[in-house]
Amino acid sequence: MIETSIINKIKNIIGNRYISNDPVELYCYSHDYTSRALSWIYDEYQFMADLIIKPRNEIQIKEIVDLANEEYIKLIPRGAGTSFGGQFLPIDGGVVIDFSVMNAILEINPEEHYAVVEPGVLYKDLGHELKKIGRGYWIPCNPGSAEVCTIGGMIANNASGESAIKYGTTRDYLLNLKAVLGTGQKVQFGSLVKKSVSGLDLLSLLVGSEGTLGIITEATLKFKALPETFITVIASFDSKKAAIEMAGKIQEYITPMSLEIADQAVLSGMNLYLSRIYPKLSLKVSTVALFVRLDGDRETTGIHAQKIKELFMNDKNASDVKILTEEEHEYLWKSRDCSGPSLLRLLRPFRNAAPYAPAILDFAVPFSKIFSFFEALSQIMKENNLGYGIVGHLGDGNLHINTTISLKSEADFKKIGDLQKTLIDQTMSLGGTITAEHGCGLWKAPYLPLEHGKEGVELMKKIKQVFDPNNILNPGKMISPSKLGYFPTSSN
Amino acid sequence: MKNLNEKQILGIIWKCNLCGFCPKDFECPGFDLETRWESSMARGRISIVHAIMQNNELGFQYSPLAKERLFSCTGCGHCFYACPSGIDIPSIITLGKKKLVDANNYPETHKLILDNIKQYGNPFGETSPRDSAWPELKSNTEANTVYFPGCMAIYRLPEVALDTIALFNKFGENIRVLQNETCCSGVLYRTGHSTQLEEVTKSMINDINNNPPERIIFTCPGCLETFKEIYGSELKEKFKGIELIHFSEYLIDKLTDLKNNSDEIAARLENILEKPIIWHDPCHLARGLGIYEEPRRILDTLNIPYIEFEYNRENANCCGSGSGVRSAYPEFSEEVTAQRLEEIKQLGAKTILTACPFCEYQYKAVIEKNGVALEVLDLNSLLTKLLF
Ligand SMILES: Cc1cc2nc3c(=O)[nH]c(=O)nc-3n(C[C@H](O)[C@H](O)[C@H](O)COP(=O)(O)OP(=O)(O)OC[C@H]3O[C@@H](n4cnc5c(N)ncnc54)[C@H](O)[C@@H]3O)c2cc1C
Numbered sequence: 001m002i003e004t005s006i007i008n009k010i011k012n013i014i015g016n017r018y019i020s021n022d023p024v025e026l027y028c029y030s031h032d033y034t035s036r037a038l039s040w041i042y043d044e045y046q047f048m049a050d051l052i053i054k055p056r057n058e059i060q061i062k063e064i065v066d067l068a069n070e071e072y073i074k075l076i077p078r079g080a081g082t083s084f085g086g087q088f089l090p091i092d093g094g095v096v097i098d099f100s101v102m103n104a105i106l107e108i109n110p111e112e113h114y115a116v117v118e119p120g121v122l123y124k125d126l127g128h129e130l131k132k133i134g135r136g137y138w139i140p141c142n143p144g145s146a147e148v149c150t151i152g153g154m155i156a157n158n159a160s161g162e163s164a165i166k167y168g169t170t171r172d173y174l175l176n177l178k179a180v181l182g183t184g185q186k187v188q189f190g191s192l193v194k195k196s197v198s199g200l201d202l203l204s205l206l207v208g209s210e211g212t213l214g215i216i217t218e219a220t221l222k223f224k225a226l227p228e229t230f231i232t233v234i235a236s237f238d239s240k241k242a243a244i245e246m247a248g249k250i251q252e253y254i255t256p257m258s259l260e261i262a263d264q265a266v267l268s269g270m271n272l273y274l275s276r277i278y279p280k281l282s283l284k285v286s287t288v289a290l291f292v293r294l295d296g297d298r299e300t301t302g303i304h305a306q307k308i309k310e311l312f313m314n315d316k317n318a319s320d321v322k323i324l325t326e327e328e329h330e331y332l333w334k335s336r337d338c339s340g341p342s343l344l345r346l347l348r349p350f351r352n353a354a355p356y357a358p359a360i361l362d363f364a365v366p367f368s369k370i371f372s373f374f375e376a377l378s379q380i381m382k383e384n385n386l387g388y389g390i391v392g393h394l395g396d397g398n399l400h401i402n403t404t405i406s407l408k409s410e411a412d413f414k415k416i417g418d419l420q421k422t423l424i425d426q427t428m429s430l431g432g433t434i435t436a437e438h439g440c441g442l443w444k445a446p447y448l449p450l451e452h453g454k455e456g457v458e459l460m461k462k463i464k465q466v467f468d469p470n471n472i473l474n475p476g477k478m479i480s481p482s483k484l485g486y487f488p489t490s491s492n
Numbered sequence: 493m494k495n496l497n498e499k500q501i502l503g504i505i506w507k508c509n510l511c512g513f514c515p516k517d518f519e520c521p522g523f524d525l526e527t528r529w530e531s532s533m534a535r536g537r538i539s540i541v542h543a544i545m546q547n548n549e550l551g552f553q554y555s556p557l558a559k560e561r562l563f564s565c566t567g568c569g570h571c572f573y574a575c576p577s578g579i580d581i582p583s584i585i586t587l588g589k590k591k592l593v594d595a596n597n598y599p600e601t602h603k604l605i606l607d608n609i610k611q612y613g614n615p616f617g618e619t620s621p622r623d624s625a626w627p628e629l630k631s632n633t634e635a636n637t638v639y640f641p642g643c644m645a646i647y648r649l650p651e652v653a654l655d656t657i658a659l660f661n662k663f664g665e666n667i668r669v670l671q672n673e674t675c676c677s678g679v680l681y682r683t684g685h686s687t688q689l690e691e692v693t694k695s696m697i698n699d700i701n702n703n704p705p706e707r708i709i710f711t712c713p714g715c716l717e718t719f720k721e722i723y724g725s726e727l728k729e730k731f732k733g734i735e736l737i738h739f740s741e742y743l744i745d746k747l748t749d750l751k752n753n754s755d756e757i758a759a760r761l762e763n764i765l766e767k768p769i770i771w772h773d774p775c776h777l778a779r780g781l782g783i784y785e786e787p788r789r790i791l792d793t794l795n796i797p798y799i800e801f802e803y804n805r806e807n808a809n810c811c812g813s814g815s816g817v818r819s820a821y822p823e824f825s826e827e828v829t830a831q832r833l834e835e836i837k838q839l840g841a842k843t844i845l846t847a848c849p850f851c852e853y854q855y856k857a858v859i860e861k862n863g864v865a866l867e868v869l870d871l872n873s874l875l876t877k878l879l880f
């Protein structure tokens with residue numbers, strides 16, 4: 001609980017209109033899919049922030065951080081609240097800083113190809129403005145949530161998605177960042193030039209730090225010319241192995257903009273969503289499908305698309321090969337972006353008024369190890385009698401595993417916890433990462449030492465100590481794990 | 493929107509993975525664009541209902557903020573369309589409203605609507621004879637087609653009913669109205685008073701049951717949606733087998749007749765209204781009942797030129813009046829309409845055409861209040877102007 005006198009001080013900084021401690025508002029900011037499901041059985045997952053504030057400028061943020069240091073108040077930055085890792089959860093109360101109204105596009109500089117934005121700007125809104133300039137520009141590090149997430153959230157998560165194989169992650173588009181560190185110090189990392197090797201790369205430290213080191217107040221992102229055209233080629237495969245082999249062959253020929261895999265369950269979910277938004281497109285529900293997106297000038301992209309089509313056609317394990325029309329292309333990617341949530345369309349809600357398995361499991365393994373990962377996964381799922389769907393950025397070895405069970409008892413929750421742990425072990429044994437894009441947040445933080453070793457995590461803690469000595473920023477996340485981050489398992 | 497029980501709704505809520513694809517800025521009329529509070533997003537409203545259902549001890553059923561957030565939802569269904577997980581958000585919010593009604597925490601004006609429907613059979617508390625404009629239709633007990641004008645046309649926009657009746661006559665349709673038409677009471681369901689639904693509509697539905705027509709044709713999409721989706725199984729049993737359609741669907745069968753008049757229509761169109769015309773998809777007709785193309789086909793057949801909103805069909809934006817929002821939060825409701833009027837202004841349209849008396853009434857009221865130079869017409873009224 002934050003004392004009334006402190007709340008009044010915060011009110012003086014932020015203004016009445018942009019502050020709330022109404023319990024209804026607090027509740028709306030206090031859970032994610034996973035914690036809400038867990039709270040069905042475990043009371044300790046019923047989190048509640050003390051206060052929500054909506055700053056509009058850097059001065060206010062600086063004053064809030066200073067006050068938080070004086071009074072030891074926890075601060076939890078939040079963009080659009082779309083993270084899957086529990087990044088924005090106020091696990092120990094505190095003040096949620098919602099950036100949704102600090103959302104001005106401050107400058108778009110077509111000559112230097114950069115845009116300066118406040119952190120609450122939505123990626124899609126910036127994209128919309130960039131498209132309007134000249135022949136059109138873009139920042140191609142779009143996550144699946146591109147339609148709804150903020151630039152601040154993308155930076156703090158170092159988000160990336162279907163285009164990462166060719167275009168990289170949010171980090172690759174950042175030139176400059178302004179932030180208020182946990183110490184209250186205002187900093188500016190980076191510059192307006194496209195390359196610089198002067199000094200340690202402090203900007204990169206903030207990127208992907210999930211709001212644990214500093215609060216981003218302004219970002220300068222570079223943009224690129226929009227390709228003239230996009231073409232998507234799809235095909236069904238009768239085995240995962242065949243699809244992976246094909247993905248290898250494609251990459252020998254070209255690095256496509258996207259190289260995605262979706263299994264039977266995911267394809268069925270996508271079809272249900274498509275039937276609502278674009279019934280003209282229905283995907284063949286096969287063992288797995290590959291979606292290859294190409295971009296570039298019209299002529300070359302057309303040639304590449306034909307080549308990919310040929311590769312597919314010459315593979316006896318492939319069928320339903322198709323080059324999509326422009327409209328089909330648009331809706332395929334819209335449904336692919338939402339393939340996780342649309343998987344839930346497959347589940348029968350009426351029978352069990354109980355939560356569904358919340359863990360959207362984000363892993364990556366080296367490309368050459370993907371098939372081993374799949375085999376192990378199928379074994380684990382069979383042993384545990386769990387339904388699931390897989391979708392992923394195959395080119396990056398980045399897979400999302402969504403379980404499709406209803407959690408009717410504590411034992412079911414523990415099954416998910418066991419699964420999480422087993423898959424983390426499996427990923428580590430294959431030389432992968434516990435999270436390629438969704439982030440550590442609350443739910444993966446405890447496993448960080450498995451990937452980085454004790455020493456690695458100790459170094460991270462020392463950095464945290466420098467940036468945020470009083471541990472006021474986003475407690476329990478990433479570098480400072482909470483025991484709440486451990487999903488219940490059969491052994492605890 | 494569907495009338496689902498609590499267990500079904502809870503099952504749906506658990507499927508909301510909080511992905512955030514539902515708020516969509518101004519596409520949710522209830523979303524506060526200026527302050528962007530989470531509780532004003534569809535996702536937040538679901539959380540509020542979830543808390544009310546799961547965490548009684550939080551006491552949200554008595555909260556003024558919960559009341560404002562849930563009762564300012566117009567039930568437009570835009571969020572339902574946008575949700576990748578297929579969450580029927582309007583139904584969830586409606587259940588939340590019911591919980592608040594149970595806790596006696598709901599807008600005063602809704603109490604008045606309820607009392608009026610109970611006492612006078614209409615939400616306005618009107619006492620004047622409702623069928624004065626078309627008495628012969630009431631005494632005709634033979635016709636196999638019933639026309640259901642609905643309260644808005646009967647009490648506020650009688651020209652919609654009169655024009656529709658004129659069109660029926662033109663097509664030689666033998667029609668009647670119910671002897672005992674009361675409010676369909678969809679508004680009660682949509683404002684959380686679903687428990688009263690059966691009681692207040694029983695006698696009308698019994699009437700239908702006693703002299704069943706082959707079909708009932710509606711001009712108000714809200715009434716049609718209520719008959720089709722909201723009445724419970726007991727009520728539905730009583731009009732089982734009767735075809736329920738909207739007038740725009742009826743007109744599809746008359747396209748050949750209409751086409752014969754297209755030269756005449758083209759000539760008249762020049763003089764009777766200001767162009768361009770813009771088509772407004774009513775939420776209950778479009779997302780609610782899936783009727784998007786019928787009105788457009790009618791206009792196309794008659795070569796009546798019209799323009800579209802940037803957001804149309806499944807993506808169309810709400811006029812701001814539904815689910816008792818106009819009565820409970822008039823200022824807010826009118827702000828939403830003003831946003832639509834601004835879009836219309838940008839597009840340069842001069843006449844709004846629609847097929848829902850509620851939307852028409854709302855537009856008219858705000859146009860008049862704000863002194864905007866725009867005309868609003870029901871599709872049927874346009875057709876009568878062109879055909880007679
Ligand atoms: C359907 C769906 C698909 C998704 N697909 C992808 C994907 O393909 N790739 C991917 O990477 N992610 C994906 N995500 C996860 C998530 O949406 C993204 O990582 C997104 O960028 C998070 O942005 P947000 O605005 O929602 O931030 P939030 O979730 O609100 O916050 C994210 C983190 O940023 C911090 N933060 C926010 N603003 C600031 C600030 N100004 N200063 C400091 N810290 C801040 C928060 O504390 C938190 O740690 C997906 C999510 C959904 C729902």
Ligand code: SF4
Nearest residue numbers: 508510511512514575
């Ligand atoms: S879009 Fe659907 S699943 Fe996502 S937050 Fe909204 S209601 Fe929930």
Ligand code: SF4
Nearest residue numbers: 520565566568569571
């Ligand atoms: S039904 Fe309409 S008003 Fe209600 S939450 Fe959904 S989009 Fe908003």
